[in-house]
Amino acid sequence: MAGTGWEIARDSSTTSFNAAVCEGFHAPIFRLVGRRPKVYTVFPMNLSRQHLLARFYDPVAAAGLREHELAQRMFDAVGPTPRRILHLGCGRGWLTRRFAERFPDCEVIGLDADPDIIAAAGELGGRVHWVLGRAEAPPVDGPFDAIVASLLFHHIPRAAKRDAFAYAAKQLAPGGRLLLADFARPHGLGMRLAFLPVQLADGFEDTADNLDGSYLRLMAEAGLHHLREDGHRRTVLGSVALYQASA
Numbered sequence: 001m002a003g004t005g006w007e008i009a010r011d012s013s014t015t016s017f018n019a020a021v022c023e024g025f026h027a028p029i030f031r032l033v034g035r036r037p038k039v040y041t042v043f044p045m046n047l048s049r050q051h052l053l054a055r056f057y058d059p060v061a062a063a064g065l066r067e068h069e070l071a072q073r074m075f076d077a078v079g080p081t082p083r084r085i086l087h088l089g090c091g092r093g094w095l096t097r098r099f100a101e102r103f104p105d106c107e108v109i110g111l112d113a114d115p116d117i118i119a120a121a122g123e124l125g126g127r128v129h130w131v132l133g134r135a136e137a138p139p140v141d142g143p144f145d146a147i148v149a150s151l152l153f154h155h156i157p158r159a160a161k162r163d164a165f166a167y168a169a170k171q172l173a174p175g176g177r178l179l180l181a182d183f184a185r186p187h188g189l190g191m192r193l194a195f196l197p198v199q200l201a202d203g204f205e206d207t208a209d210n211l212d213g214s215y216l217r218l219m220a221e222a223g224l225h226h227l228r229e230d231g232h233r234r235t236v237l238g239s240v241a242l243y244q245a246s247a
Contacts, residue, residue, distance in 0.1 A: 070181040071095055073231050073242050074148055075102050077179055082106045082145035086171075088135040088164065089113075089152030093121035093128060099148070100127045106145075111138050136163035142171030150181040151240075153215070154198065154207050161209065165222035165245075172247035178224060183210040184241035187234055195238030210238075219245045 075098075078085065082103055090096045090110035100108040108127070112118045113134045122130045133139045135152060136159075147168045153161055168178045186192040192211075199207045209215060216227045224245035231242040 069233060070150065070231060070240065070242050071098060074150075074179045074181065075099075077177055077242075077244060078103070078146045078148075079177075084142070084144045084173075085109070085146045085148060086111065086138065086140065086142075086144045088138070088147065088149040089155075090121060090130075091117055093124060093126060093130070095148075095150055096121070096128050097124075097126035109140055111135070111140070134160070136160040136167065138167060138171075142176075143173035144171055144176055145173055146177045146179060147172060148179045151183075153180060153182050154210050155202050157206050158209060158214075158218070161215075161218055162222065165219050165224060168245075169223040169247060174247060176247045178219065178243075178245040178247075180215065180243040181240065182215070182243065183207070183237070184229065184232060184239045185211060185213045187232065187239045191234060191239045194236060198237050215243050216245075219243070 078099075083105075084107045085099050085103070087093075087096045087099065087108065087110045090112050093110050096108060096110035100106070104127075107129070109129045109131055110118075110121060111131045111133050112121065113132070115132055118130050118132050121128075131138070131140055135149065135156065153164070156164075165178070172178065183195060183198065186195060195207075195210070209218070213229070216229055219227055224247065226244070226246040228244040229241050230244075233240050
């Protein structure tokens with residue numbers, strides 16, 4: 001197979017999937033061969049596409065993924081007077097700036113692993129400390145009253161999720177909250193099918209925890225407590241929910 005993408009064709013008698021992993025990607029490649037094979041190639045996400053999508057992410061997430069509704073639930077869960085909030089995977093920072101506006105006496109830190117995106121967030125301003133780093137190993141120390149993330153964790157492998165939850169358990173202040181908005185177990189077949197494009201973009205292995213509801217179990221294994229999953233919403237790309245845990 002030439003190129004790097006997913007090839008899907010159809011066999012007249014059977015439907016079988018053979019998974020492989022293309023070098024440089026952790027999304028599966030599916031190929032199905034048919035009597036008159038037609039090959040459809042869906043190319044995985046690369047860095048230039050991520051930069052392009054980041055430019056349009058905020059309005060898309062607000063309109064299609066109901067992120068603003070989840071953000072309001074995060075504000076309510078944080079409490080009235082937090083002193084320090086860390087936002088993992090902040091992107092261009094619309095939600096990070098909202099936290100800073102909502103809690104004017106709070107130190108708000110926005111962290112992202114992409115240097116270009118974190119630079120763009122800084123150019124957009126806001127009363128925020130912008131930090132370059134990865135969610136599983138932030139180069140900042142607590143204690144934090146809240147560590148938050150929105151539509152981030154389905155992008156990263158399970159080992160990185162474990163490390164991020166362990167970091168939260170260690171760096172949250174007593175009673176501090178981990179608030180994680182992300183895709184959840186589907187509300188039926190329609191939401192399961194809606195989630196397929198996310199899996200094609202981010203990899204079936206990395207998104208498996210969204211389908212089987214493993215987030216709360218991984219949080220508990222990291223030493224977090226008072227686990228909750230609520231606020232389920234149907235969106236154009238599948239079901240989303242707000243996961244909560246305390247130190």
